[in-house]
Structures are given as C-alpha cells and as structure tokens.
Amino acid sequence: MNSVLKIYNTLSRETSVFEPIHKGYIGMYVCGPTVYSNAHLGNARTYISFDVIFRYLLHLGYKVRYVRNITDAGHLEGDRDEGEDKFAKKAKLEQVEPMEIVQKYTLDFHEVLRQFNTLPPSIEPTATGHIIEQIEMTKKIISNGFAYEVNGTIYFDVEKFSKAQNYTALSNRNLDDLLTNTRELDGQDEKKGRLDFALWIKTKPEHLMKWESPWGEGFPGWHIECSAMSSKYLGHEFDIHGGGMDLVPTHHTNEIAQNLACHKTQPARYWVHTNMLTVNGQKMSKSLGNSFLPAELFSGNHALLDKGYSPMTVRFFMLQAHYRSTLDFRNDALQAAEKGLARLLNAIKIIGQLKTDVSSSFSVPEIKSNVYAALNEDFNTPIALAHLFDAVRLINSVNDGKEQLSAADKSELSIFMQEITFNVLGLKHENDAGTEKVEGLMKMIIDMRADAKTKKDFATSDFIRDQLKKIGIEIKDGKEGASFTIL
Template identity: 75%
Template sequence: MNTTLKIYNTLTKRTESFEPITKGYVGMYVCGPTVYSNAHLGNARTYVSFDIIYRYFLHLGYKVRYVRNITDAGHLEGDQDEGDDKFAKRAKLEQVEPMEIVQRYTVDFHEVLSHFNTLPPSIEPTATGHIIEQIEMTKKIIENGFAYEIDGTVYFDVEKFAKTHNYTILSNRNLDELLNNTRSLGGQDEKKGRLDFALWIKAKPEHLMKWPSPWGVGFPGWHIECSAMSTKYLGAEFDIHGGGMDLIPTHHTNEIAQNIACNHAQPAKFWMHTNMLTVNGQKMSKSLGNSFLPNELFSGNHELLEKGYSPMAVRFFMLQAHYRSTLDFSNEALQAAEKGLTRLFNASNKLSNINFHSSSTVQINDLREKLYEAMNEDFNTPMVIAHLFEGVKLINLLEEGKEKISAQDLDSFTKTFNTFLFEILGLKSEQTGSAEKIDELMEIILQIRSEAKARKDFTSSDEIRERLKSIGIEIKDNKEGTTFQVA
C-alpha cells in the first residue's frame, strides 16, 4: 500500500496529493451552523462528510486540530445594511433572549450530530466569543486599505481588492459579470461597490446583540468570523478549509479576500466542499420547506417518510454516495441502506466465530489495499463500502468452510474489516445498554424452544416464536441454531 492521499481542491479545480504544511499535523477548519433553527438532514450530511475526513486523518496517525465554529451572531438576512440579524429576528418571534435561541439550537445541533456518531471537533469557537478578534481583523483590513467606514458600518472594498488579487478564484465567476449583474437588489446602498460586503454593521438602537467598537456600537458581519477564528486557532495558513458547496460563491470567496487583505496569505492549502442533499431532485433547504428534522426522520413522522430510519442507516446511506456528488433522498434508497448495513454488521459479528486453519486459501491483503486505495482517492466511501461487501462475501464463504484462513490472516482481516466499518466509517451497531441481559434471556428462551422442537412439540415452539415476535423480537432458525434480532 503505497498510494498517497489525494484530495480534490476547489481552489485549483484539481485532485492533488495531500502534503501537510507541518509533517504529522493537520489543521482543518469547517464552517459550522448558524444556530437560529434546527439542524436538518442536509446540514448533517456536510458534518458527517467531514467527520469521515477527520476520522481518516486520525486513523493515518496525524495529529489533527479540527475547528468548527458556531455562528451565533451577525448573520444578516440579506446583504443589505439594514438587515436584522437572524438571532434577533428569531428571538423577537419567539419572545426570548437571542442567546436563548443560540443555546437551544446549539444543543439541538450537538444532539443531532451525536446521533449520527460524529466525533466532536477539537475546538468549537463561537462568533460571540470572538468579537475582539473580529474587530482587530477589521481594523487591520482598514489599515491595509481594503475596507472603509461609512456611518458606523465598515465595508470590504471588493473592487479595490480585485485589482491586485483574484477575487473569484474559488467560484471561477467572471468578475465583470458580477459587477454588472443586472439583477438589482433594490434599496439604496451606501456602500461604494455592489459587491462590497460588511465587516462591521452599525446596530440600530432596538438591536439586542451589539458590542462597542472603534466605529460605534454594532455587530460583526458574517464572513469575518470565520476568518478571525481560523486565523486565531490555525494560523494565517493551514491545511484544509471545508464547508458546503453553497458557501463557495459568497462566504468562502469573501473569507479568502479578508484573509489576504489582513494576513497577506491565502488561508487554506486545500478547499474542500461537500455537495447537497436533494429530495426529489431538489436541494433540501429550510427555505424550500422540503427539509426533515432528524427527529422526524428517526420517528418517520413526516409526510415524505414511509417509516422511521435509524441514525446509523441514515449515516450509511450518506456514505454510499461520494461527498462531492449530490445525493437524492428517497424511502426506497434509505430502506436499501438499512438492509445493506444490517448485512455488514451481521458479517462483522460472524468474524469471531470463524475457525482458522494452518494456511489460507484466500488473499487477505488485496482487500486491505483496496480499502486504503479507495479512501486515498479523495475519501471515496462508496468504493470502500463496495469493498467491504466483498469482505462480507468472503466472511460467508469462510463461515461455510468453503474457504480456509490462517490464524494470522484471520486476525489481520478482522482488524481491517472492523477498523474500516467502525473506526473510519464511524458506524456503530445500535444495541442498548441492556443488550447483554437480553442476550442471556434469549439464550434461556431459545433453549426451551429448541427442546420443544426436539420433542416435535411445534405448538409450543411456534407459540414462543409468535409471542416474541409480538414484542418485536424476531427469531430465525438455521443449520447451526437459532438467531434473533430485536426490532
């Protein structure tokens, strides 16, 4: 296995070999959620994708600092200066303090991600906790001549920046077309250029979340928080910056401009973007009203859902598509994922029951190499899963005694299979804490049943099966004995 990790870089539009800036260390920043409402499934996909990336770096032995922010201030509704920020707006609606909104949805966000078994980031900074850093950065950008103040609001001067830098490097948009875009936004702007965006916004008197600054009382613009926090925790230049694809044209474009204007450096070597989750071919989003909340998904309580799906089935469903492809949601696809995942878990359980022989009739290293190659190809999880299913086939052959494996190979194979399934893909079987007791209970019940069967007392054995089924435990007879599954 000598392949190197390759990553598609939005900055260069190419797949490039990954080399960390500092050997053995990876600095990764991912744009986190704006916590003004519940996280939906589409949001979750992005964080599951980056969870895989984080896990794989850890698996490869890197020391990773994974920073993912919480946007809890200064996110404007529109790009117009009179915009209210989202928290204040939502707070007014719900008659609560803005920070109450922030707290509620931050907790919700964490709950959702923990259902999906994502690892927490190393640092999860909040925008409100870094007002000073954002003010400092804004000051520096003004000093460097790329921003100007008008009546308490500070704007980034995009046209000036674009004269000496490639402002649209990420989106590949034509700057002139952007500047002359006929689509008008209405309202008179006090800013100089139509592409200029706010770094600091003057607060109206009734505004709830506001802070003092050299330009008066106000609150930070959206884009500056990520620049300030990534610089603070990862430095002016770090390895990876990630986020959803919808952040490319505005948020990330502006982030790069701010970083260069302040630090004279393009912040990240690699820009990685995850694609959208679609429903019936359309992007899942809050504004389109086609989004599910994870709780609705788990319970099946939504008009688009035929039934509830477990968080792991959903995670597995997401991993069956590549992170840069759109993924279309459907009940059929989720049910397929559910069954496929069960097969993988069953195979993993079987591994401990396989007998070893003096030598192997199978090639174990091939599979291992293919798994690493797949991950190294820009984290190609669908291919990893395909190879794991080859492993499932192999496990079944070994179990039936059609192929033989040595103790050493079995050990290595078990380790590889389970490492990829649990550690790298982050899947976990969803047994409850009392699972062991259930196992013991079931052992007793099944023994009684098999005794009844031995007496050809099928009335009793069938009754046991039916009554277990009625409480959601399904039993299956096969050659070696009886297995059971808790629904």
C-alpha cells in the same frame, strides 16, 4: 500499502497529493452551523462527511486540530445594510433572549451530531466569543486600504481588492458578469460597489445584540468571523478549509478576500466542499421548506417516509455516495441502506467464530490495499464500502466452508474490518441486545423452544416465535441453533 492521500481542491479544481504544511500535523477548519433553527439532514451530511475525513486523517496517524465554529451572531437576513441579525429576529418572534436561541439550537446541533456518531471537533469557537478578534481584523483591513466606513458600517471594497487580487479564484466566476448580473437590492446606496459586503454593521438602538467598536455600537458581518477564528486557532495559513458547496461563491470567496486583505496570505491550501442533499431531486434547505429533521427521520414521522430509520442507517446511506456528489434522499434508498448495513455488521460479528485453516484461499492484504486505495482517492467511501463488501462475501463463504482462512489472516482481517467500519467510517452497532438480563431471558426462551422442537411440539415452538414477533423480537433459526434480533 498505498498510502498517498489525494484530495480534490476546489481552488485548483483538481485532485492532488495531500502534503501538510507541518509534517505529521494538520489544521482543518470547517464552517459550522448558524444556530437559529434546528439542524436538518442536509447540515448533517456535511458534518458527517467531514467527520469521516477527520477520522481518516487520524487513522493515518496525523495529529489533527479540527476547528468548527458556531455562528451565533452576525448572520444577516438578505445581506443588506438594514438587515437584521438572524438571532435578534428569531428572538423577537419567540419572545426570548438571543442567546437563548443560540443555546437551544446549539444543543440541538450537538445532539444530532452525537446521534450520528461524529467525533467532536478539537475546538468549537463561537462568533460572539471572538468580537475583539473580528474588530482587530476589520481595523487591519481598513488600514490596508480594502475597507471603508459609511455611517458606522464597514464595507469590504471588492472592486479595489479585485484589482490587486483575483477575487473570484475560488468560485471561478467572471467578475464582470457578477457585477452586471448581481440583482439590484433596495437600500444599497451606502455601498460603493454592488459586491461589497459588510465587515461590521451599525445597529439601531433597539437592537438586542450589539457590541462597542471604534465605529460605534454594532455587530460583526458574517464572513469575518471565520477569518478571525481560523487565523487565531490555526494560523494565517493552514491545511484544509471545508464547508458545504453553497458557501463557495459568497462566504468562502469573501473569507479568502478578507485574509488576503488582512494577512496577505491565502488561508488554506486545500479547499474541500461537500455537495448537497436533495429531496426528490431538489436541494434540501431551510428556505425551500423541504428539509427533514433528524428526529422526523428516526421516528418515520414525515409524509415522505414509510417508516423510521436509525442514525447509523442514514450515516451508511450517506457513505454510499461520494461527498462531492449530490445525494437524493428517498424512502426506498434508505430501505436498501438499512439491509446493506445489517449485512456488513453481521459479517464483522461472525469473523471471530470462523474456523481457520493452514492457509487462506484469498488475499487479505489485497482487500486492505483496495480499501486504502479508495480512501486515499479523495476519501472515496462508496468504493471503500464496495471492497468491504467483497470481504463480507468472503467471510460468509468461509463460514459456509467454501473458502479458507488462516488464523493469522483471520485476526488481521477482523482487526481491519473493525478499524475501518467503526473508527474510520464511524459506524456502530445499534439496538444491540442490550442488557445481560435480556440476553439471559432470551436464551431461556430459545432453549425452551428448541426443546419443544426436538419433541416435535411445533404448536409450542411456533407460538413462541409468533408471540416474540408481535413484541418486536425476531427469531432466526440457523445451523448452530437460533438467535434473535430486536427489531
């Protein structure tokens, strides 16, 4: 079996063989959401992508510690000195406590991810729960000479850091260009350098969220939380650090700078970044106001949608594109995904009923190695799916008597298809017939209809078919009798 996993590393800009620091164990940190509003579909794509990565690493037999934080403090509006904490701002608008905002949107985030069938991370730490660690790290960066204080606010000294280290290694930008092209912002006089960013921010007395620190009352900067929490739970050096591509130039660049300034080590060996979801060619984002909420998608209650799509349809749709490509979100593409997913799941359903032969007319090991080769090539889910669909075609052909399958191969194929589809890709059956009572009821109705058909009482059989259709149950006539689907 082709079991050499390769991963694209943003830092080196190439795909290379993955080797964990400690054999058999993997530490993975993924930047989680800032919980000040509802999670939208673009957010979901990132976490679904990392969910597949997490699941595949588990499938390969690694023991994985997957840490994904919740940013519940310290995220500035506009990254300015007098910037206001996002939570405090939203709290004022809605007349509630900041932590009430945090709670509300954390629950929403979890609910969304649950619907998309993602596995929970091993640890989900919050920024507010790690103020002490962030203060400690800030102190160390100051004592190492890479940060300075101005009126109770601590800034990271990018210019000084960049003389010792390559500040733009991850983003691959030209530092001089950044210095000259960064926009002038109002009220930036406090900072020594334009690129300097805050590690700790002094608050005004009326601020709602603040903590005591050696520099007075304040709250932590955005970037320091991930450095502090990844160091705490995964060590100063770990295997994989992930997030959305939009985090590369600022957040992750600063995170690396902080770790180097504090621990003198690169935090992660492999930097993995997922691409954006676009809507009609434009990035989906909160600030552009073109974001879809999962609930709108499931219900179809959105101007751009003809109908609702189930979470698994959306998950399948996302898996049909590679995680590093932008994916355009549109109605007809979802329609296609819905049917494709049904075809895949149906084939898996019928494997068990296939008739077996003494030998197989095709190679099950070949299918398996094709799928593994795809997943090992930087988690290439679209190619893996393509090979699963090869198997789907063969399964259907066996069902038609056009191909043969041995008993041993049948069981191997069945186990494999289920393992990849359900456990690695994280898809599942939805809308399954439901309760036993419904099953029993439907069997009775189908039997009655079959009886009517044998008596050539087509008026009755058509009536049953049409009435069921009206309440959203479709009868499918097949060779072996009728079956039904709840639409």
